[in-house]
Amino acid sequence: MNQQRREFLKKAGLGALAGLGAAAGLFPAFALEKTDLSLFSEKPVPGKTRWGMLIDTRKCRDGCTECIVACHHTHNVPDFGNSKSQVKWIWKSQYEKAFPTSSKQFQSADLKDRKVLTLCNHCAEPPCTRACPTEATFKRWDGIVSMDYHRCIGCRFCMAACPYGSRSFNWQDPRPGIKELSDTYPTRERGVVEKCNFCSERLVKGKLPACVDTCPEKALMFGDLNDPKSDIRTMLRTNETMQRKPELGTLPSVFYII
Amino acid sequence: MNKYISTLVAIVAGVTVFVAAWFFMQIGHGGAIPARAAVESAPAKAAVAGATPLDSTKCIAPTEYMKAHHMQVLDKWRFESVRNGNRTFVTPDGRHFDKSLNTCLGCHAQNPMFCFMCHQYANVKPTCWNCHLSPMETQK
Numbered sequence: 265m266n267q268q269r270r271e272f273l274k275k276a277g278l279g280a281l282a283g284l285g286a287a288a289g290l291f292p293a294f295a296l297e298k299t300d301l302s303l304f305s306e307k308p309v310p311g312k313t314r315w316g317m318l319i320d321t322r323k324c325r326d327g328c329t330e331c332i333v334a335c336h337h338t339h340n341v342p343d344f345g346n347s348k349s350q351v352k353w354i355w356k357s358q359y360e361k362a363f364p365t366s367s368k369q370f371q372s373a374d375l376k377d378r379k380v381l382t383l384c385n386h387c388a389e390p391p392c393t394r395a396c397p398t399e400a401t402f403k404r405w406d407g408i409v410s411m412d413y414h415r416c417i418g419c420r421f422c423m424a425a426c427p428y429g430s431r432s433f434n435w436q437d438p439r440p441g442i443k444e445l446s447d448t449y450p451t452r453e454r455g456v457v458e459k460c461n462f463c464s465e466r467l468v469k470g471k472l473p474a475c476v477d478t479c480p481e482k483a484l485m486f487g488d489l490n491d492p493k494s495d496i497r498t499m500l501r502t503n504e505t506m507q508r509k510p511e512l513g514t515l516p517s518v519f520y521i522i
Numbered sequence: 523m524n525k526y527i528s529t530l531v532a533i534v535a536g537v538t539v540f541v542a543a544w545f546f547m548q549i550g551h552g553g554a555i556p557a558r559a560a561v562e563s564a565p566a567k568a569a570v571a572g573a574t575p576l577d578s579t580k581c582i583a584p585t586e587y588m589k590a591h592h593m594q595v596l597d598k599w600r601f602e603s604v605r606n607g608n609r610t611f612v613t614p615d616g617r618h619f620d621k622s623l624n625t626c627l628g629c630h631a632q633n634p635m636f637c638f639m640c641h642q643y644a645n646v647k648p649t650c651w652n653c654h655l656s657p658m659e660t661q662k
Contacts, residue, residue, distance in 0.1 A: 280539040280543075283539055284540070
């Protein structure tokens, strides 16, 4: 390198350093303050409950979509009118789609045409939470498989891992697809996965999930699966029930009466 | 002669960088300091529908602390309420608050520009309102 250029660079660098140093001295805001986190107390919460749902498909009326409408309105779920960008928290499936391994030989005509309400199963052994690289989805203390949308990076591993197709991806900004904004729950943004949250935001206020609350036929039942005296456990004891794809060992918390 | 010129050039370059750095640090600090929030004493009634009742009309921490650390407070609140289910925040003087953004908005949404004014002045662009409903959207 040219000796002159070297000298020039040296001096210019020194000058710049001196300038920055003087600037830092002039603006004391550069000094970082520490957060006093001792101001914020912490209280442990015992994880005793396991929320579960029982869906009586015999009572569920054909063509009725009240629970779906209520849920999707409450949670600001967008509707773009095409299946490619569809976002769904709760929806109706054909019986053989919901229970693909059940016997289809000499099936009753009623069962063949029956639509089954499907939603996130809030598995006790959720495969989606294992797939998530950022812990954006996780199993809560009360058995709900929850999402932290702030952390979701949109990799969609959880969608590949979920055997029930319960997760949807926001391919576009969901806001234009929401007809009427509800102030009960935030919306999502482009590039995050979303799914049913068992109405955890309603549970903290002591309310039942929106779908259970709105069902006109009382076909949905919600309760604590860990409490042997709860209504849902009584129903599970006295009725023959099914889970979706039990052979996978995900232990769903959503049960069905066929 | 040659050495004199090169030294002069170096000094001028250094001063130029210093002046340029000063200008760079002024970016985003151009406007006037925003006026104080219009509502000095917040009303007790929560502005956001569905928000939990507040224990107080006074903020959880002194204004100076909240100005500097509200983002850390919100981050910690989110972690504790979403991950641990610990939703109640107790201030050192014994008041209880729900750890929710709606708790803040219960008072601060009185002025729809509350967040916006300061963030614009400080030239920070948090993405809160990409998902959460801003006071400008809820107040109609």
